[in-house]
Amino acid sequence: MISKSLKSSIHERTRSLFTPVLGRSCAIHPAVLATFVVSGLMHEVMHFYLGRTWPTWEVMWFFIIHGVCVTIEVEIKKKASKSGWKLHPMISMPLTVGFVMVTGIWLCYAELIHCGADVREIEEYVAFVDYVKHCLRIV
Template sequence: MPLILFIFIAYLPIKINHKNSTTTATTKLNFENQEDPSKIGSENKEKIANQEHPFLNLIQKTIFQALLWIVYQLKQYMHPKFMLAYYCFYVYISAEVLMATVSVLAWALLGLELEPHFNKPYMATSLQDFWGRRWNLMASNALRSSVYEPLKRWVSSRSHDIGAMLPRIVAVMGTFVASGLVHEIALYYFARMRPSWEMTGFFVLQGLVVIVEIVVKKFLLMKGFAWRMNIVVSRVLVVGFVMVSAMCLFFPPVLKFNAVVRLEREVGAMGEFLKCSLIMLISFVNGK
């Protein structure tokens, strides 16, 4: 494997789509043939050129983020509750833009197609669907293999007579608690503030409601009920519940240390740095 490819895979929270990534297949073949794996044949470059370009996705997300940033400039005229709801959208779009940028770099430099980090979370029909199959899929996969499955096996080996539901329930709650603690640690390193445990409370609440979903679905299945909630109603309820609980528990500790103001300051400093660097480069080229 080329060194740049190894660093890219090991350093970033990404997962390669091996079915569509032509570079991966070529690299593997060249490695097995003891050839230079950094060389990509012309036929491989043609395949890459014929695939759907990820720049379109990045442009769409960037435009939407720019529109949200324009709205933010009017925050003094907005109700505080509206701004809390606004942050829900902004966090999602910002994460999408970040990962779309990484995908473009992977495509342009290495010919790799990455698996998506988000799968239209606003289309989720249940909290299980939202957290397990749509929101931050890399984190979900990591937590599934490092917390959920080991904890479920551990409880199963010690609760043979209690029932099949208990290992799953304990594993679900343990996973959400672990996620909450990770967010508390991240916030501590960013803000150097004593944990308020509101973020952990947010994830514990999500875990409790997911457990209620599991139990209710199991009960209805045992009773032979085939009723399902209207898909539009379920989507509104799921997204609404996540947003309201985030507004009450997730964002208040983030806003306590002026995260948005600090972000503006960092973006401004980066802009000034790039501006000065460009001026120096132009002056150097012109010999001044």
């Protein structure tokens, strides 16, 4: 649902805005970047509400890095497909997952630990278990 909303509200509008200036094939790049920037801002707001601390913009950088990498990947795939070359999914999938995990731990998870969200989450689980134990004793 979120990706459809971002596609219709950000990606398609940005692409149609840049198509007369850059052409249809190059207008995808600012559209992808704009979509990742808006998603990054939305995630910064979620981290702000979750951590109750001012943003460090690390989550935003995560999305900017991934937006730039996606635009580079699009261009590489365009050029590679013209020559008939394609990277096998057994290679591309682990590379993609590894890249997302490394950058996610580096930029996103570290911020959650910094603001103490992991400790609060464990405390909430403990409180929930205590509540369930209390309810089962009453019955």
